[in-house]
Amino acid sequence: MKHSAQELVEQRGCPAYCCRGELSTACKYQNWNFKFHDKGSVNMPKKGGKHAEMGKAMQAQCKRAKVEAACSLSVMSFESPDSLFGSLISPIKQEMFFREYWEQKPLLVQRNDPLLAAYYQSLFQLSDLKELCSQGLYYGRDINICRCVNGKKKVLNKEGKVNYMQLKKDFDQKKATIQFHQPQRFKEELWKIQEKLECYFGSLVGSNVYITPQGSQGLPPHYDDVEPGDLLYFPRGTIHQADTPPGISYSTHVTISTYQNNSWGDFLLDAIPGLVFDTAKEDVALRTSIPRQLLMQVDIADSTKKLSSLLRKLADRLENTRELRSxxxxxxxxxxxxxxxxxxxxxxxxxxxxxxxxxxxxxxxxxxxxxxxxxxxxxxxxxxxxxxxxxxxxxxxxxxxxxxxxxxxxxxxxxxxxxxxxxxxxxxxxxxxxxxxxxxxxxxxxxxxxxxxxxxxxxxxxxxxxxxxxx
Missing domain, CATH: 3.90.930.40 (Outer Surface Protein A; domain 3)
Structure with a gap:
């Protein structure tokens, strides 16, 4: 599968294209891609313009981030959340990961390990869908069928329950990508991984599976290979795209994402109301009335000094507060x-x-x-x-x-x-x-x-x- 990191964008508010045009929300998440089932490559656009300049910068970052494992890696360690995450990004050390890559630049970890490649392959396969469809999957809620046509996403979903034979027909004949939502609901090994990651990060961890048939649209020239057993990390805001080159029956990857709505801004929006409530019980200044007709005014410049003063009092109280209500x-x-x-x-x-x-x-x-x-x-x-x-x-x-x-x-x-x-x-x-x-x-x-x-x-x-x- 080819992954094209087309540009680095602002950390929030921008969509990311994942798996041949499937609209994702990578701008809100930190993403890990587990690659398996075929050979593929990571690509960068090389034409001129703003996007190319940003792409070149990202290409250089990714090349520096490429890591070859010196020895064979065993499968994941589930002894603790810490050990699970350590085995996930091995041989990169956690301190280095958070110092140099987390929310900063992509990381490609390449590991020539048949055991790890086989383990990744066991996480989800196309054949799993046949059994899952018999349990009752629905278009939109559980599965999306889509293609990238002229650079735009085209959804090919039917109505109601998913019929596996129809799904396979769309996959084979229409060259459509299958996106399966939240496979951890059905696959125990992904449940184990994501439960430990939720413990590790203290944040919700979701996942999606993308299965792409051969002969999909081409991408710009590659700059790094992604082999079975590799791991690719994207910071939030990274636009990426994937397809399967000719000669390979199909390609599968699992995307695991975390840290949506877990910014300092989100935390302040959650914690400040409680801080104001507690402070107002002790500080009469916060209980005095706002100026007459303030809510009717368009320009509140005359009141900003008072508001700034109150915010400073909150900041002073915050420095001496051991607990915040979140x-x-x-x-x-x-x-x-x-x-x-x-x-x-x-x-x-x-x-x-x-x-x-x-x-x-x-x-x-x-x-x-x-x-x-x-x-x-x-x-x-x-x-x-x-x-x-x-x-x-x-x-x-x-x-x-x-x-x-x-x-x-x-x-x-x-x-x-x-x-x-x-x-x-x-x-x-x-x-x-x-x-x-x-x-x-x-x-x-x-x-x-x-x-x-x-x-x-x-x-x-x-x-x-x-x-x-x-x-």
Missing amino acids: SDMKKDFIMNRLPPCLGYDSDPLTPGGKLPKIDSKIRLQFRDHAIITVEPDQENSDEIRREMVYVYHSLKNRRETHMMGTEDDTTSEDGTSQQTHGLRFPLSYLDALKQIWSSSTVYVKELNLIADEEKENLALSLWTECLIEVI
């Missing part, structure tokens, strides 16, 4: 991420082992799948609501709906409501919860609560949700 981003991540991948034949999580008692020694399970937030009491509709501690987790999330947002993101395909799973405690429990989260092990009787009954109730509540175990 509940919306936290909850969105926890509610929509993958559940833990415990094994292909594992039953759903249920509490097990000994019940926690006052003398029990406990430890946190699934640390990467749970968060603590402080929010106004959601069950009290009074005008003045007291603050409560909420523990949210993703242990009961549904893998089948991962990254499959609909018009109403709170409702799944079968009509059941998707909700955030977790527990609610009085604010006085916050220190004890932090104690459990920050300790490798802790005795229930040593929890930072006054009464033994409170300590046992906290431990039992967390045990019931499978968040702690007794050791």
Whole structure:
């Protein structure tokens, strides 16, 4: 498959063409491409103009980024999120990756390893679609059929359910690319990879599969080969395009993407309202009225000095704040991420082992799948609501709906409501919860609560949700 990095664009607001004109959102994500099934090449445009100049700069970056592995690499390490990511980009070290490539320039890691090439090939194959279609796939939601005609995307989707024979016919005769959305819903190995990456980045991780037939439109001359077993990383904002050259039956690649809506701007939009709310309770300046008719004015230049002064006060308070309320981003991540991948034949999580008692020694399970937030009491509709501690987790999330947002993101395909799973405690429990989260092990009787009954109730509540175990 040929990948053409046509130009570097601004980090947000620009589409990226992926897989023969398929419109992607690479401007919002960091992208990893896993290449397998055939030989291919990465290409750059060489004609004059602005795009060519930007292309030449990117070509030089990619050439410097090319890395040949000195020795054979084994398949992925799933011991921890850190080890998984390390094995993903090996032999590049993580420190070097984030220092030199992350959000800066593409990275091509070339590895002549048959074991790794075979592993990548096992992630998804064209033959997998035959079985998946029998389970009920739909055009648009699960699969797109498209071609690049005169530089533009042409969607060839039918209506309703996908028929595999028709899909194969469009693939063979119309030379259409198959885009399969979120294969981790069906392929356990991708579930394992993406669940660990979500733990590693603390951000949602989605994926797509692109299967492209032979004889697709040509691309400009290549400047680097992408072989089976290689990995190609694109920072957000990189426009890229792929096709399959003649002589190869078809080409498949998996694109794994992360870090959409995870910028400092997104975090500020989420955290500042809580900071303003907390500051206003103590600073009377934030509770004084705005100037008369300010909302009716076109020019508010006279009020900007006052507003700037208030923002400086917020900045001063922020420097001395240990915690920021970012509940919306936290909850969105926890509610929509993958559940833990415990094994292909594992039953759903249920509490097990000994019940926690006052003398029990406990430890946190699934640390990467749970968060603590402080929010106004959601069950009290009074005008003045007291603050409560909420523990949210993703242990009961549904893998089948991962990254499959609909018009109403709170409702799944079968009509059941998707909700955030977790527990609610009085604010006085916050220190004890932090104690459990920050300790490798802790005795229930040593929890930072006054009464033994409170300590046992906290431990039992967390045990019931499978968040702690007794050791």
